[in-house]
Amino acid sequence: MADAAATKSIDKFSKALSAFQLGTTHEVPAPLVQTFLAVARNEGKTVNELVELTNGNRSTVSRHLLDLSENLRNGAPGYGLLNRVRNPTDLRSVMFVLSPKGKNYLTQMRDIMEA
Numbered sequence: 082m083a084d085a086a087a088t089k090s091i092d093k094f095s096k097a098l099s100a101f102q103l104g105t106t107h108e109v110p111a112p113l114v115q116t117f118l119a120v121a122r123n124e125g126k127t128v129n130e131l132v133e134l135t136n137g138n139r140s141t142v143s144r145h146l147l148d149l150s151e152n153l154r155n156g157a158p159g160y161g162l163l164n165r166v167r168n169p170t171d172l173r174s175v176m177f178v179l180s181p182k183g184k185n186y187l188t189q190m191r192d193i194m195e196a
Contacts, residue, residue, distance in 0.1 A: 093193055097193040100186070101190060116146060117183070126176060150164065150165055164177070
């Protein structure tokens, strides 16, 4: 059984994940949340840079980034939490940043965790 401090942390984390889920029209798998948090910590990074930061598989991270953006990989509306931005120094490269909706989600999650 977890001690009181661990239980409080678990409860906060659960509430933060619930807040993340409630604003979407889809169930959000944990790896997608991890990718979202990686972008939140490292805005302006490319797919390759995020793959290195997450120790993930390139194709998986790429799919997650696409799903977290405007459209899911099947063409359906995506989560809309990330924006794809052209790299001004290399127009072939795309960087990922939080969208206004993504920033709102991050603020909600932070507020819950800091309460």
